[in-house]
Amino acid sequence: MSTTTACGQAQDSGYRAVLGTPYVARLLGGTLIGRLPTGMAPIAILLLVRAEHGPLAVAGALGALYGLACALGQPLLGRLVDRHGQTRVLVAATAAASAAFLLLPCTGRARHPVLAALTVLVAGLATPPLEAGLRALWPVLLPDAGRQRSALSLDSSTQGLVFVAGPLLATGFAAGAGAATALVATAALGLLGTGLVVTSQPSRAWKPSEFTEAVHWTGPLRVPGLRVLFAALIGTGVALGAVNVLALSVAERHHAGWLAGVMPAALSIGSMLGGLAYGRHAWPGAPAKHLVTASVGFAAGWLPLLPDPAPAAAVLGAVLPGTFLAPLLTAAFLTVDRLAPEGESTEAFAWLIACIGVGQAAGTALASLASAPLLVAAPLLVAAVPLAGAAFALWLLHRFNDRLSS
Incomplete structure (x- = not known):
């Protein structure tokens, strides 16, 4: 009992010390605000199409396209950051993404679907790699390895706020002033x-590593352990991508519109609580073992949502898998930090984020197809999509765990 308490107190002290370090709170806060579009845009796009009485399948397709474009753009932008620094890349990417969000309500999803799709594509591809960039800054801001670990735990836990506040902000703006306003706010x-990130001194001063030899075109993907991890996280992304469609499907079936934003937020609240609990203790074993354990809980947590529960039960059910999500991601980032080649950390982190994004796009598309009115078992099929994605991630991490530990 006393050992656990001491460990918890030490970790709490680590959190305070990390947040007290100059620029840490500003960079963490700026990254969270700057990443809100990734939590808002999928819901805002769904609501924009539905506001024009467009079919759920079309809404889901545009949401999936946005997620896929985000995923494809992250490694490329991450590689550019590793070569040219953060400022120019982040500023240019954010300007392009914001312009696309402002243009989307003017495209006319029904009259000009190709233009709408292209606009969504630009918004996704130009998503700035703020999360990967922040993780590349931790060694600069916090040279001590213990504080770096504390920062990463805090970072992974608080990132859940993006997917708590994002859906709620999007649905709130849409309900109060229309879906177009939600995209303007995005x-x-x-x-x-x-702006908060790129005007800070550490971001402006961050210098890419000097390369003494040409880097292989595959970048961090040439590392076997990273390939296994990234492939597994596609399955995790499938589960996350299906949540928005599952929430909208449950909301429409039970005539409870509030569920469209609350269910994804409940998942993220569970993730935040689980991540903070995970970060309070120094757990035995390597991060590769933690990945498997967290994946078991993440997969099992989707089971209560299979029988199409009532709205209140659905919200509680969404919390369960979320409690294992942040520990899973924290262990994944620690594994990437250990396996990433020298001078390619931003791109490696970006690949992790990208693979989750690819999975999210696939999960959104699969859940949209499963919700087709012609399918009698549609509610069960939609709820089975996140379970299938989480189970795939668990199988892969367990099957090839030795590659993550080597």
């Missing part, structure tokens, strides 16, 4: 958050 928050 653009504004992206500009504000990125």
Whole structure:
């Protein structure tokens, strides 16, 4: 009992020390604000299409396209940051993404679907790699390895706020002033958050590593352990991508519109609580073992949502898998930090984020297809999509765990 308490107190002290370090709170806050568009845009796009009485399948397809474009853009932008620094890349990317969000309500999803799709594509591809960039800054801001670990735990836990506040902000703006206003707010928050990051001294002063030899075109993907981890996290992303469609499906079936934003937020609240609990203790074993354990809980947590529960039960059910999400991601980032080649940390972190994004796009698309009115078992099929994605991630991490530990 006394050992656990001491450990917890030490970790709490670590959190306070990390947040008290110059620029840490500003960079963490700016990154969270700047990443709000990734939590707001999928819901805002769904609501924009539905406001024009467009089918759920079309809404889901545009949401999936946005997620896929985000995923594809992250490694490329991460590689550019590793070569040219953060300032120019982040500023240019944020400007392009924000302009696309502002243009989308003017495209006419029904009259000009190709233009709408292209606009969504630009918004996704230009998503600035703020999360990967922040993790590349931790060694600069916090040279001590213990404080770096504390920062990473705090970072992974608080990132859940993006997917708590994002859906709620999008649904709130849409309900109060229309879906187009939600996209305007999305653009504004992206500009504000990125501005806080790029005007800070550590971000402006961050220098890319000097390369003594040409880097292979595959970058961090040439490391076998990273390939296993990234492939597994596609499955995790499938589960996360299906949540928005599952929430909208449950909301429409039970005539409870509030569920469209609350269910994804409940998942993220669970993630935040689980991540903070995980970070309070020094757990035995390597991060690779923690990945498997967290994946077991993440997969099992989706089971209560299979029988199409009532709205209140659905919200509680969404919390369960979330409690294992942040520990899973924290262990994944620690594994990437250990396996990433020298001078390629931003791109490696970006690949992790990208693979989750690819999975999210696939999960959104699969859940949208499963919700087709012609399918009698549609509610069960939609709820089975996140379970299938989480189970795939668990199988892969367990099957090839030795590659993550080597």
